[in-house]
């Protein structure tokens with residue numbers, strides 16, 4: 001079993017790019033090499049701008065390559081919730097704009113001959129338990145009102161039988177592909193005309209007059225415009241007050257039992273909780289993917305979530321052996337709509353809050369931003385304007401989002417006396433003399449101790465037991481076991497032990513553990 005997503009593992013062509021090693025000047029610095037950043041770079045380059053794309057890790061590996069690979073014009077919010085908040089005309093517009101983004105993906109695939117398992121499929125929403133039947137019926141009726149021509153499905157429909165669906169409906173003309181292969185190939189084509197740098201973590205963005213100075217570990221990039229296609233804005237942003245960071249999981253394995261139709265299946269086996277199920281064919285083998293079980297970053301048991309998905313696949317008789325399991329991240333906006341456009345600063349642009357709809361919203365962002373950088377307004381710009389948030393309402397939402405963080409702190413205190421039992425592959429936050437430490441033990445039994453204080457805004461990180469990372473519950477920053485930034489708004493790593501107080505955690509355990517500065521002591525028994 002691999003912890004790689006099936007997309008990354010099965011992609012036939014993967015390309016690498018050098019880090020930014022020398023100072024450069026450009027018109028537009030696009031930060032973030034997922035589908036949003038790559039497509040934005042493509043459209044800006046087509047408009048004649050010089051573009052440099054910076055990615056902290058590898059292109060499309062952080063979230064695009066960990067998504068469902070489903071392309072749909074609707075969104076992950078049920079129609080009845082959207083209707084309660086927005087006029088029907090706005091919902092129709094959202095669907096229309098998302099369709100425009102799907103058309104761009106399709107035309108890129110056809111125009112450049114990108115082989116990424118693209119196919120047209122229907123999208124299906126169904127109930128897997130009696131308590132969800134009524135919700136699905138209501139959404140079907142609203143889909144009719146929206147003029148989407150939904151098709152009603154009864155229990156004996158061949159789409160629902162293998163999923164033990166009760167009732168449902170489908171929309172035609174949606175699509176599926178391998179998102180990692182698409183993004184990799186599109187970037188490769190683009191690399192003939194723009195600069196791309198991987199393993200280039202942005203540490204700071206400053207402004208000197210009209211020019212942005214983007215500092216990275218080895219070199220500096222000077223740019224007239226900055227686009228943050230980073231899933232959430234880097235550093236501090238008022239938008240972080242209205243974005244809930246969520247972690248979600250995926251599993252894949254050889255398909256088993258009754259074959260599933262090629263479709264995007266969204267099943268409600270529990271009230272208000274969607275499980276996404278689909279097929280994927282690779283090298284003449286048919287795989288089944290199940291994605292779901294989201295929880296707020298840093299506040300759930302990741303291992304338990306993956307086990308639930310595995311049990312779902314087994315109980316439906318659709319999957320026997322799991323070959324891949326992985327996690328991905330998304331940010332849910334308080335008012336259901338993403339923020340795409342100019343940030344609070346002139347010539348600096350953001351695209352964030354895509355929820356689980358990022359492949360299409362990321363592409364739609366490119367369409368909006370390509371216009372915005374040239375002072376034109378895409379018809380979708382006002383709907384997704386980042387400046388629509390109001391500070392007072394946002395503060396309220398921030399408090400609501402973070403109330404349960406306090407509970408997490410309490411549980412850390414309760415668990416600390418068990419810290420000496422830490423096993424290989426585990427991590428734990430402990431408190432000593434008013435400071436909090438993030439302790440983790442690698443598979444070889446070596447201990448790493450970092451500060452548990454997130455460098456973004458000071459929340460306490462939590463151990464992710466399925467992905468072996470430190471995850472921050474406040475705005476979703478994630479760090480490797482040794483403290484390096486994986487993703488999120490944090491620009492710097494967790495402080496290492498030497499930088500804090502090298503004796504403190506060892507005293508906490510009240511044991512004579514051998515420890516040399518610069519080495520990782522074994523925690524012992």
Ligand code: FES
Pocket residue numbers: 454455456457458459472473474475476477488489490
């Ligand atoms: Fe904001 Fe950690 S991500 S405090």
